[in-house]
Amino acid sequence: MKIGAIEVWPPVVLAPMAGVTNAPFRALCREQGGGLYVSEMITTRALVERNAKTLAMIRFEPGEKPRSLQLYGVDPAVVGAAVTMVAAEGLADHVDLNFGCPVPKVTRRGGGSALPYKRDLLRRILRAAVAAAGTLPVTVKMRKGIDDDHLTYLDAGRIAAEEGVSAVALHARTAVQHYGGTADWDAIARLKEAVPEIPVLGNGDIWTADDAVRMMRHTGCDGVVVGRGCLGRPWLFRDLDNAFHGRPERARPSLGEVAETMRRHAELLVECFGSETHGVLDFRKHVGWYLKGFTVGAGPRRDLATSSSLAELRERLAVLPAGQPWPGEAADGPRGKSTARERVHLPDGWLDDPGDAAVPEDAESATSGG
Template sequence: MAGITNAPFRVLCREQGAGLFVCEMITTRALVERNVKTMRMIRFAESERPRSIQLYGVDPDVVGRAVRMIVEEDLADHIDLNFGCPVPKVTRRGGGSALPYKRNLLRRILRAAVANAGPLPVTIKMRKGIDDDHLTYLDAGRIAAEEGVAAVALHARTARQHYGGVADWEAIARLKETVQEIPVLGNGDIWCADDALRMVRQTGCDGVVVGRGCLGRPWLFRDLENAFNGSSERARPTLGEVAAVMFRHAEGLTGCFDAEKSAISDFRKHVGWYLKGFTVGSELRRELATADSLDGLRAGLDKLERDEPWPPNTDTPRGKSGERAKVHLPDGWLDDPWDCGVPQDAESDVSGG
């Protein structure tokens, strides 16, 4: 969800319903070095409580320093460690979904984070493993519980699966059976509130984590709150209501970027997600997706049929999909699962946030 869960989008989601809304993944090294881009990424809106920072790190010492900085400077109320990212620029350095394979390194990182977190809860999210031949989630869950992590979330795919195929909810059930000391959260293929209810029912997990399912759909969190409160009511905004949220989203992004043009450029990727299923002609879609100013975006949104009802059959996959031919790893990474050495220059390519 990099480039998605910035403050403007989090605010829209939080308005819809209760939940814990986590910022974009940032690197621990970039944080301790006070990288300008990273410091901008961890800004929260005044209305955001609790504030959740998502960290990525490979070096236990740097992770510990980053967590201590968050506590001492009151930068957040909750810390989430990302061991689920499958992108090559992260895994080839031993980070993200590659890291739990190194069990002792994972333990050192979690110990450093928890020891420096003070009163702040530390949670983790992870995948099943690198691939079907190198599954790590049960060991990682046990280690997390032993090291004082407050909760663990499992995206029920391997790194090699990336976002393809179907999430293995049975893995979530196995993790819940294995790790009973702390809450287990499930993630993967939650496209509507009923999916979340079904996941909890089938796996026994304590809660759910939503990623791609909320792309262009901040009101999904209203549905989730209703569902878990026993209500069958679901949000079904008209196209006009969607358009109003789209403009607020784009307008909010102007506060995250140095220039309005940059903000609108960043918003373009959201257009297709917001309009999914609605009857909008290709020319108008193109106009909205190429707008270069708030005025231009507003002019396009004003052309939409505002009374068009919410389209049926839109609770389907959004965002990235497809598997990867291989997972990029450091040389010799799979040789010893117990090695706790930190790869050389582990974060050098991704220290910008």
């Protein structure tokens, strides 16, 4: 699969996930196999204004190539300025634009998965980003739409292709579904039929490498984007590498091997943040994902999830039954958020006119993350 001048094999992309796909987690995944590994979401205004927290988030490990950065913005001028900065200062080799985030603090500003409903505003943003990027490829990640009555993905895909976007990725759920229900893989097939001139990547319900192969066979898509399926499972990328090379081997780590990965993950976070307290606190959210399916009591789980130092974490990991084998299917399936929402939070009057290209008041946030 080619994204601009970047060759991606196997055709696998790590989905940008706020608070997860930082440099340490990407390092754990990248060492397992090939693909494209995308950063956390970066807010364009915060980047342009050189917010210290935002600049610290744009961290790539030595030798990390290609460097892939996801940007979120609503104002075409600000998005264009941010992409200009990325290209001029060599901050990344690839820019992905977020039109898929469903969280209220993003959609209520008209951003993320709310934005493609405004077709002309979407076009203005894409045109500004592609013009500013120069030789850097620009890609788009989006959802099917706001809800089943306001589907946008086919129009958005066509607009993206017309404006010179190098690839589009579709999370085959609507914003109101959030992460609930089942991903509509048929929508990915329809998008591929609508924009055959650029790569289309599918996202949604890829929990195993075999799921990725099934998605590509079912939809005809050019590649896959893996999000929640790799939470607590960085070795999924080894499985994906094996699957796309036709090899039957799959990773089946024992609990001891998982514990060793957990220890290393926490240590990498501490090194990245330059603070043991910050790193260990950040690691806590990963504990339940790593232990899914294993027979570990509530007490040890709680102890690990409340560790306050590396020494404490290492001590608690050491008491886990290291020989316990991989639990099989019990370890697969949803991790992270998995419920639907009652409604999508939108700016007042957002659905009145899909042709309105005005930027919502106070649309841009100076804080990164989503």
